[in-house]
């Protein structure tokens with residue numbers, strides 16, 4: 001047990017990962033103290049979290065309900081308020097559990113403020129991986145992944161000489177539609193898409209698991225986190241979500257990391273790092289893990305996977321454009337404005353409409369994001385109008 005408590009700021013505390021981070025704090029009250037929290041608009045939950053953990057500082061992106069936060073708590077509103085939480089002078093550790101492009105600027109703010117950063121917001125690395133890693137190198141900040149595959153690779157790769165690594169292998173459950181006949185995927189209903197077979201997660205990442213955009217994003221994350229070229233990152237379908245990643249060594253053998261699918265495990269690991277993590281969430285005897293299956297990815301079932309990955313390989317602002325188009329398309333699908341099969345079309349049209357450029361700095365990426373958001377909304381509008 002550490003002698004002093006780590007002071008934690010949690011961006012996106014009302015979401016799936018944010019609540020997981022608070023569960024870790026709850027399991028280790030002697031190791032962590034929560035100093036600040038943020039939400040977009042879920043004031044009820046934010047206020048109850050602040051009361052439960054004795055937090056005196058919160059950020060609320062949608063300021064219209066700031067009056068619902070109890071007196072005595074310092075409330076900052078608007079997107080800029082996230083930057084204040086990310087660089088909170090009271091915090092040693094920042095957990096970025098925001099979803100989507102909203103997480104990008106706070107990632108930079110936390111790194112520049114010299115925080116340890118436990119990063120769940122994969123969009124930060126997809127949209128601006130080279131800039132994020134450059135900033136990490138410049139500042140010497142610690143960046144610890146929360147995404148389960150990357151947390152597991154982070155652990156597998158410890159002490160392995162780079163010359164022994166032939167490839168890293170990310171496992172994918174295949175997502176909520178993995179058993180739906182190919183001809184019916186495009187018309188999948190929202191309720192079916194939101195029912196993930198192995199993981200319990202937020203809405204966007206669950207839809208991204210159905211399109212496999214999530215896995216394409218994870219390939220990009222791995223590329224930047226571990227400095228491996230794209231052609232040394234493989235994806236395999238593994239239905240049980242027990243093996244979180246594998247490292248293929250040059251002699252043909254594998255290292256693997258196994259565990260039950262529970263995000264509190266990688267969240268806890270990232271929050272404790274470099275100290276050893278405390279409790280076991282959902283330990284399971286090896287004989288109860290059952291049979292483990294591995295299958296090749298059938299690309300034609302998942303057109304978005306190649307769209308996003310190809311954009312990432314083109315580099316510059318293209319991955320930011322693809323990620324933003326996906327975010328807009330997923331929101332439209334969940335609202336019933338476009339069919340599931342329309343998500344790929346929105347990404348494709350947006351990539352065609354917005355020319356990629358150099359991702360020379362954060363402003364260039366944010367400018368591309370804004371252009372992609374407009375183009376993707378226009379694409380959604382056309383698709384929506386065409387259905388009515």
Ligand SMILES: NC(=O)c1ccc[n+]([C@@H]2O[C@H](COP(=O)([O-])OP(=O)(O)OC[C@H]3O[C@@H](n4cnc5c(N)ncnc54)[C@H](OP(=O)(O)O)[C@@H]3O)[C@@H](O)[C@H]2O)c1
Nearest residue numbers: 012014015016017039040041042099102120121122201202
């Ligand atoms: N969930 C998982 O198991 C999992 C696993 C691996 C990686 N990840 C990654 O972790 C990140 C978070 O995912 P999640 O599933 O936890 O998402 P989530 O459940 O949707 O929660 C998102 C959080 O961000 C806030 N938020 C949403 N939009 C915002 C905006 N525009 N500006 C500021 N705050 C905003 C939400 O506030 P409100 O509640 O007020 O809307 C909520 O606190 C994503 O990048 C995801 O890909 C998640």
